[in-house]
Amino acid sequence: MPSSAWKRPGGARPQWSRADGTFTVPLPVAVYRRGISWTQADPFLQPRPLDVDGGELLTFPSGDSVRILVDSRTSLGSLAVLDCTHVAGPADAHVHADADKSVFVLSGRYRFRVGDRVKDAGPGDQVFIGQGVPHEFVVGADGGRALFVFSPAGVEEYFRSLTRLSPATSAVTVEELQRKHHIEPATR
Numbered sequence: 001m002p003s004s005a006w007k008r009p010g011g012a013r014p015q016w017s018r019a020d021g022t023f024t025v026p027l028p029v030a031v032y033r034r035g036i037s038w039t040q041a042d043p044f045l046q047p048r049p050l051d052v053d054g055g056e057l058l059t060f061p062s063g064d065s066v067r068i069l070v071d072s073r074t075s076l077g078s079l080a081v082l083d084c085t086h087v088a089g090p091a092d093a094h095v096h097a098d099a100d101k102s103v104f105v106l107s108g109r110y111r112f113r114v115g116d117r118v119k120d121a122g123p124g125d126q127v128f129i130g131q132g133v134p135h136e137f138v139v140g141a142d143g144g145r146a147l148f149v150f151s152p153a154g155v156e157e158y159f160r161s162l163t164r165l166s167p168a169t170s171a172v173t174v175e176e177l178q179r180k181h182h183i184e185p186a187t188r
Contacts, residue, residue: 055083058163063087068160072153080153084146086139093136093186094178099150101129103137108144112137134186155181 055067070081086108093113103112103126110121114128114135121127129135150156158181165173178184 058159060162061167066159068156069147070153071156075153077153079149079151080156082148082150082156082159084148086144086146088139088141088143090138091136093134095132095134095184095186096129096150096155096182097132097184098182099152099155100131101135102149103127103129104147104149106145106147108142108146109140110137110144110146111140136186155183157181158183 055069056071058066058068060066064087065085067083068080069083070079072080083106103110103121105121105123105125105127107123110127112119112121112127112129112135115133119125119127158177161177161181162174165177175185
């Protein structure tokens, strides 16, 4: 590819340093306020086979489970992909103060309330929930399974932390954990 195809606003071009094996891609400062740099030996750039289980499986006393397929370590913080299996019933209304969320329903029926809108969703349906928008969902009688994609990543640490709590943990501790991960309760 000719080097002119890589030209960025302001004339900045990617730089390859043979001396230290670093490749730097300048991004438009007005949009990203940073560049990305990594080394040739960086494990993120190498093909990484999925582990035997297809991701890190987290299970909860409720019967729900979350399989972390992509996390902040493997996406350089850009996104998290969670394969979530839900038992029937509601999820509390909440807000993600720092991330957008897309939900792709794989099986079952869901009813989402996003802001003031309600959407019934089944296999093949997608629901987008913008950063800071109050939302909740109810899973149908047969349970459900959906891919939850968060951008940027980070919310997966909330689910990992939940699995480390004892069953006797108070609601106050869970609320503190939610706040730590920028998940705030929402009221209708």
